Amino acid sequence: MIYTCTMNPAIDLFTEFENFEPHVVNRSIFEDYQANGKTINISFMLKKMGIDSVATGFLGGFTGRYIQEELERTGIATDFVSVDGITRINTFIKAGLREFKAVNRGPEISMEAQEKLIKKIGTLSSKDMLFVSGSLPRGVDDAILKKISELSKQIGFDLVLDVSSDTLISCLVDEPYLIKPSDEELAAWLDVDPATFDDEEQLIAAADQLLHKGAQRLLVSRGEKGTMYADGKRVLFTTAPKGQVVNTACAGDTLLATFVGSLIQGETLEDALIYATAAGSSTAFTAGLSDLKDVPELMKQIKLTINVKGARKS
Structure with missing residues (x-):
């Protein structure tokens, strides 16, 4: 079974106004509420591919109930730890050209709740896969990531990490199945200028450093430059298709979910x-998560380049 762990989920409230001014009542012309969190997005995208998952993490209050109901309404199983307080609401306002x-x-997460989550993860089997992604809530130290990676090593389940914390480097010795940094995150971990990675050979060398530390696979999101994959044997680059960018926040979650999902489906x-x-x-x-309907057309724009032990071919 696939599990997705979101420790700092949110309801994202999107509102649009003709004008948005201080000291007056501003009335919206559009509003939308979305259950959100990086690995919650992964569960949603996997479901769109016909792949089941169990969503876990921390939820609290009426907002937490809304997120759980939205997941279950979509047919996604849930196994969250209930916490005191109210799961956050993030607000995004658009007024003309201003955002x-x-x-x-x-909420602040108690040690008791954290221990309950670790206990849940400790019940996974060697046949399972766990996605851990996104920010950590108040009260939760980065050390929880290391605890989870150690459990993956002990139990043998596949761990997929998409976190910006420097603690990820210490998790690599536990040989995570896949890590998904952006090129900027990769540069920050290695203390280099992100512009260095305009040279693909420099990006490959950086990926090799993390592979040598224990990561089994890297999937690097590069924005408008495309994507890179590396596993120590092969390096693959794709270009990105052209289009009007509206929402970059969930693009990486979609990339990760559909990549792993496609491999699971035998592609x-x-x-x-x-x-x-x-x-x-x-x-x-x-504006939201892709419905995947335009993916076949976008695929026609993408060029793939393969590097096998230094031999480049397209």
């Missing part, structure tokens, strides 16, 4: 990477 983003802290590595790159772009070109 405002208000991201809240959310070749090359086809999985092309499909995932198109799907991630599809989400970037829409």
